[in-house]
Amino acid sequence: MIVLIFAAILYVIAAIMIAMAARRDRALVGEGLRDAWDQLVMIMPALTVGILGAGFVAALLPPELAETYLGDGAGVSGYAIAYVIGVLTPGGPVVGFALGAAAIKAGASVPIVVVYVTAWALVNLNRVLIWERATLSSKVMIERLIVSAPVPVLVGLFAWTVMELLSWW
Amino acid sequence: MAGPTRTPFYRDVGFLFILVLSAGSATAVYLRDGAARFLEILRDDAVLWLTVLPKVAAGVMVAAFLRILLPKEVVARWIGERSGLKGLFVATLAGALIPGGPMTIFPIATSLYLSGADRGSTVAFITGWLTLGINRAVVWELSFFEPEFVVLRTLVSLPIPILCGIAARMLPGRTEEQRAADKTKPRPQVRE
Numbered sequence: 001m002i003v004l005i006f007a008a009i010l011y012v013i014a015a016i017m018i019a020m021a022a023r024r025d026r027a028l029v030g031e032g033l034r035d036a037w038d039q040l041v042m043i044m045p046a047l048t049v050g051i052l053g054a055g056f057v058a059a060l061l062p063p064e065l066a067e068t069y070l071g072d073g074a075g076v077s078g079y080a081i082a083y084v085i086g087v088l089t090p091g092g093p094v095v096g097f098a099l100g101a102a103a104i105k106a107g108a109s110v111p112i113v114v115v116y117v118t119a120w121a122l123v124n125l126n127r128v129l130i131w132e133r134a135t136l137s138s139k140v141m142i143e144r145l146i147v148s149a150p151v152p153v154l155v156g157l158f159a160w161t162v163m164e165l166l167s168w169w
Numbered sequence: 170m171a172g173p174t175r176t177p178f179y180r181d182v183g184f185l186f187i188l189v190l191s192a193g194s195a196t197a198v199y200l201r202d203g204a205a206r207f208l209e210i211l212r213d214d215a216v217l218w219l220t221v222l223p224k225v226a227a228g229v230m231v232a233a234f235l236r237i238l239l240p241k242e243v244v245a246r247w248i249g250e251r252s253g254l255k256g257l258f259v260a261t262l263a264g265a266l267i268p269g270g271p272m273t274i275f276p277i278a279t280s281l282y283l284s285g286a287d288r289g290s291t292v293a294f295i296t297g298w299l300t301l302g303i304n305r306a307v308v309w310e311l312s313f314f315e316p317e318f319v320v321l322r323t324l325v326s327l328p329i330p331i332l333c334g335i336a337a338r339m340l341p342g343r344t345e346e347q348r349a350a351d352k353t354k355p356r357p358q359v360r361e
Contacts, residue, residue, distance in 0.1 A: 006316060010227035010307065017234035028237050036233035040226060046184050047225065047312060048218060053191025054313060055214040056198050059206070090186040093270075093309040098187060101313035114322050117310075121299045126182060131271035136279050136295075144292045147336035151300075151329055158325035 050094035057098070058105035070108035078112045083152050086119025089126075096120035110163060115156035122148045221312040228308035232268035235304075239266065248286045248294065254331075260290040261330040264297025268304035293334030300326040 021028040070078050089096050100113045100120075123145060132141050199207040248260050260281075267277065274295065282291045301323060310319050 007224050007227060010231060014227050014230040017238060021234055021237050032233045032237050036229040039229040049188050049191050051218045052214045053187055053194060055210045056191060056194035059198050059210055060194050090183045093305055095183045095187050097309050097313040127271055131275050135275035137282060140282060140288055140291055143288055143337050143340055144295060147333045155325045159321055162321060162325060
């Protein structure tokens with residue numbers, strides 16, 4: 001249900017934006033739709049493989065293993081493992097989310113997967129080496145990495161706190 | 170890499186990794202648990218894929234029209250002229266809204282920096298894109314996770330770009346003169 005509502009909201013937003021573009025210039029509508037289609041075509045192979053793969057990876061992850069090392073009781077070592085794997089996971093939008101979802105299916109705790117996804121997004125080795133180093137001033141890049149280093153742990157603790165509060169309530 | 174990717178998917182390291190991992194796991198499940206279990210997982214995944222499709226279609230439309238309605242020159246003007254906490258907020262918002270992959274975001278960040286954004290705003294912009302990027306959350310994250318997970322992760326990440334921007338401003342050793350000198354150096358090469 002919540003998914004349907006969310007999709008409906010997205011379509012309303014898209015419709016409003018298309019109307020705004022049409023008011024500016026009719027030709028922009030065709031341009032935007034073509035751009036959207038090109039993106040969709042580009043996204044589909046990775047998304048399809050990612051979704052199919054996530055189910056099989058989750059089936060293979062032994063539940064005891066995921067629960068022991070990444071579950072609710074994993075504590076500090078769970079955070080550390082999630083952080084390191086997040087840094088090492090190859091970039092691209094599919095991999096981190098697919099592996100994170102597989103881990104949750106296999107019994108990993110939500111805060112620990114938040115640590116993993118955030119580390120993968122923020123301090124990912126692959127993205128830093130391939131894209132950031134090539135296109136951004138190296139001083140800014142190093143500053144960004146320094147201030148970002150504690151962030152995955154921080155948001156993991158935030159997520160844990162929010163979940164604890166919700167469970168009391 | 171949400172947004173247009175100039176790397177063809179078959180040369181994308183992340184894609185190759187997930188392809189090998191998926192094919193390997195599928196084979197392993199088939200060999201270990203048999204065809205019935207294999208088909209059961211495949212069917213669940215196919216259902217998930219079908220439910221995700223309409224959302225992804227909407228997501229790419231929103232991203233495409235955002236690109237048309239919000240050109241990067243406009244964003245550069247907003248962040249370039251402002252500073253203080255307001256600059257950090259605008260930079261974070263811009264990072265969260267602008268669709269695009271690393272091949273567009275880091276060059277935009279560089280042009281923002283060179284056109285007058287301070288290091289705090291530049292860091293807030295990149296961090297906003299990496300942790301709060303709407304396009305990425307809608308097209309990719311929601312495809313794999315329950316909406317509750319996405320909402321929780323986004324919620325706890327909300328203050329992060331601002332905090333990172335403030336922290337970057339507090340880092341030692343970079344006077345305004347040095348920063349001005351940096352900016353006169355030739356631009357870093359933009360790889361596409």
